Amino acid sequence: MNNFVIPENIAISESGFLFLAGTGETFTLNQIGKEILNLIRTKSSEEEIINSIVDDYDIDRATAHKDFADFIAQLKQFSILKAE
Amino acid sequence: MKIAVTGLNATDNPGPGVPVIRSLKHANEFQTRIIGLVYDSLDPGIYMEGLVEKSYMIPYPSGGLEPLLARIEQIHKKENLDLIIPTLDSELYGFVKLQPKLNQMKIKLFLPTLEQLNIRAKDNLFKFCERNEIKVPKNLLVGSLHDLYSQSSKIKYPAVVKGIFYDAYIVNNFDETQHAFNKLSTKWGYPIIIQEYLKGDEFNVVGLGDGTGRTVGAVSMRKLYITDKGKGWAGVTIDDKTLIDLSKKIIEKTKWKSGLELEFIKSTETGEYFLLEINPRFPAWVYLAPSAGQNLPYALVKLAFGETVETFSSFKVGTIFVRSSWDLITDIKVFEQIAALGEISV
Numbered sequence: 001m002n003n004f005v006i007p008e009n010i011a012i013s014e015s016g017f018l019f020l021a022g023t024g025e026t027f028t029l030n031q032i033g034k035e036i037l038n039l040i041r042t043k044s045s046e047e048e049i050i051n052s053i054v055d056d057y058d059i060d061r062a063t064a065h066k067d068f069a070d071f072i073a074q075l076k077q078f079s080i081l082k083a084e
Numbered sequence: 085m086k087i088a089v090t091g092l093n094a095t096d097n098p099g100p101g102v103p104v105i106r107s108l109k110h111a112n113e114f115q116t117r118i119i120g121l122v123y124d125s126l127d128p129g130i131y132m133e134g135l136v137e138k139s140y141m142i143p144y145p146s147g148g149l150e151p152l153l154a155r156i157e158q159i160h161k162k163e164n165l166d167l168i169i170p171t172l173d174s175e176l177y178g179f180v181k182l183q184p185k186l187n188q189m190k191i192k193l194f195l196p197t198l199e200q201l202n203i204r205a206k207d208n209l210f211k212f213c214e215r216n217e218i219k220v221p222k223n224l225l226v227g228s229l230h231d232l233y234s235q236s237s238k239i240k241y242p243a244v245v246k247g248i249f250y251d252a253y254i255v256n257n258f259d260e261t262q263h264a265f266n267k268l269s270t271k272w273g274y275p276i277i278i279q280e281y282l283k284g285d286e287f288n289v290v291g292l293g294d295g296t297g298r299t300v301g302a303v304s305m306r307k308l309y310i311t312d313k314g315k316g317w318a319g320v321t322i323d324d325k326t327l328i329d330l331s332k333k334i335i336e337k338t339k340w341k342s343g344l345e346l347e348f349i350k351s352t353e354t355g356e357y358f359l360l361e362i363n364p365r366f367p368a369w370v371y372l373a374p375s376a377g378q379n380l381p382y383a384l385v386k387l388a389f390g391e392t393v394e395t396f397s398s399f400k401v402g403t404i405f406v407r408s409s410w411d412l413i414t415d416i417k418v419f420e421q422i423a424a425l426g427e428i429s430v
Contacts, residue, residue, distance in 0.1 A: 021323040024322040
């Protein structure tokens, strides 16, 4: 379980293309970004998301934690994510 | 039925005539014949296939209303016009003044009143917004160079220096302010507006008011690509209830009659919308509205003919327009008709 909320007016396509319907902004996520956002949507916990990244990619846990935090901060900055 | 439309200058500073006509043709049940009224023999709309049945040159309203009226009378004798849709800011005052005479000739118009046109004039907009609790950037009206010096301590930088009709400069100090002031006053006259600079993103709304305070429809858009002239070259419809509600409030408070474009800036700092301008006609991107489900130009035609028009309740979010540059090829003989004879059938 995580405390992140993706606002309702954000359309996320399977290709990882994001459309913020309220502002008209668009973003394209890469593969890992798409996977993380999907895990956030399915309410996986932060630890579960980190586990998934460490399992699937060649990365150590500490770096995965740091990169995950950076990514979340970016999503919040662009109003793609907000805290519950 | 015949409808005449102005503003066929689909150039890099496009008039709304071509998209207004395209919108009318977009309506399935629309069987009307369209006449173009043009100011320049090279207005691209004249040469677009299937757009207008015929085009006529008309004199600029700034040259006096009598020659304009005389020319319309001449055209009317040949064409028996039912409705004229003027689409350019600069001709609206003239057509509003000619309205009683045109109505006598049985030509309909669906225009804002002079009072409404005056509300949206840049020097009056601030007062209107204050009265109706609509957020607007702080304004300072400057009527002379002496005035500029005496009010200089009130200017906070950066600021925006705007002409009464057109053009704006962002300035960072008094020297730059003076320079912009001189340029704008020479070109557009007084007063000059010195406006608070707000950091944020620009949003636009195209709307239609029926003159009772009701918003027949409103579609919000964010520009995705802006030219060096500040014109939107691409845009997308967006879903923001606050923006639409604010637009409805403006239409209600002004009892706006006709099409309009509202320009807003959303403050990065507070997230609030500030009204920058009310343009008293449909914008050049109006074809996005019927494409997203609200045919506002067609609704205007129906209102002009006294028909009942239902309020549009929604539109398709995520509809995009991308403007293009496209060469139209014609023959000198065709050009000759409009340039030498003042009328052309394409």
